[in-house]
Amino acid sequence: MSNVLRQAVELTYQAELDALKAEDHGHKPANWSLSPRAVVTYLMGGKTADGTDISAKYIGHRRLIETAVATLATDRALLLLGVPGTAKSWVSEHLAAAICGDSTRVIQCTAGTDENQIRYGWNYAQLLAHGPSREALVPTPLFRAMESGTLCRLEELTRMGSDVQDTLITVLSEKMLPIPELNDVVYAQRGFNIIATANNRDKGVNELSSALKRRFNVVVLPLPDDFNEEVEIIARRVAEMGSSLELPVPANARDEIEKVVTIFRELRGGETLDGKVALKTPTGNLSTAEAIAVMVGGLSQASWFGDGRFSALDISSNLIGAIVKDPVQDKAVLEEYLETVLKKRREFADYYHTINDVL
Ligand SMILES: Nc1ncnc2c1ncn2[C@@H]1O[C@H](COP(=O)(O)OP(=O)(O)OP(=O)(O)O)[C@@H](O)[C@H]1O
Ligand SMILES: [Mg+2]
Structure with a gap:
């Protein structure tokens, strides 16, 4: 096992990617490692x-992923x-990883992201010693993706200021990045997106400007459709x-996951799964990702401190952490849910008691 805490997915799933590549004789867009199919x-x-x-x-x-892949094969982002x-x-x-074999060209957009982190920066020692030159220029992941005809990922695009977001307009419409200091231009190679x-x-x-919105195809990823x-x-x-x-992973993992999903879906949806009782919803969004975090936290607790089986005790404190984001409002929501719903369900008796104890 590798010592790296989390490898790039193209390494974790290399065997799958290699197997797909070996049998993939379909037509591919320029510079793609695999065909869209x-x-x-x-x-x-x-x-x-x-x-x-x-x-x-x-x-x-499947349609959502097909649309996403088809978009990337066009000139729209x-x-x-x-x-x-x-x-x-994750997607x-x-x-x-699948399209260009490299998922690491990524820019995490924040309120502090400026244009230099999108376009290019400068190595100031080089710049002062020798003046502006390609050697003194520090390329960003976007710059490299353009040069190599690969994909660049922008995480949380709307977290950066609208003015910085608009830097992308030229890149997306003209497929080039001017470097006025060098009187030069980088042209995006085929395969870039x-x-x-x-x-x-x-x-x-921040709002996405309408000029930028027009240059993107939007695929909305929904919360999971159903319980299963x-x-x-x-x-x-x-x-x-x-x-x-x-x-x-304990043998009873599935049962406990089902219970956590029940609690999550009921609180998120504002009613019990059978639709009979209306509930207040907490301020957090109780996403699937948070349910995964609750179970992984519980798994660690069960393995290191418990008997290796999931118990309500292992899961409850993580569960409360996920639900109670606002100590006053959410606590009241959870207490009401405990009393009006969980108290009456025999299979949730352990949860009712442990959550009540911890809360
Ligand atoms: N439909 C799904 N299929 C497979 N995995 C999913 C699905 N929904 C959520 N997950 C899992 O949820 C976890 C978190 O997802 P991810 O971090 O990509 O969420 P996100 O949409 O980027 O959230 P955020 O807006 O907070 O950044 C991942 O481990 C992913 O496997
Ligand atoms: Mg994310």
């Missing part, structure tokens, strides 16, 4: 002709939009993370 198989899962299993990276509608924890970053990373992610729920995000789909996503990720943390 094979990219979709890589994301949605399947089996290659030689019998290699391709695990499903994204669980959801891709924007993955959705509420937090709907696998936007973007896997798309980049951008995958951006943005969530429309968080505080502190969400359980499946969580079970899969917990198993994967368990193996990378070298923690055995």
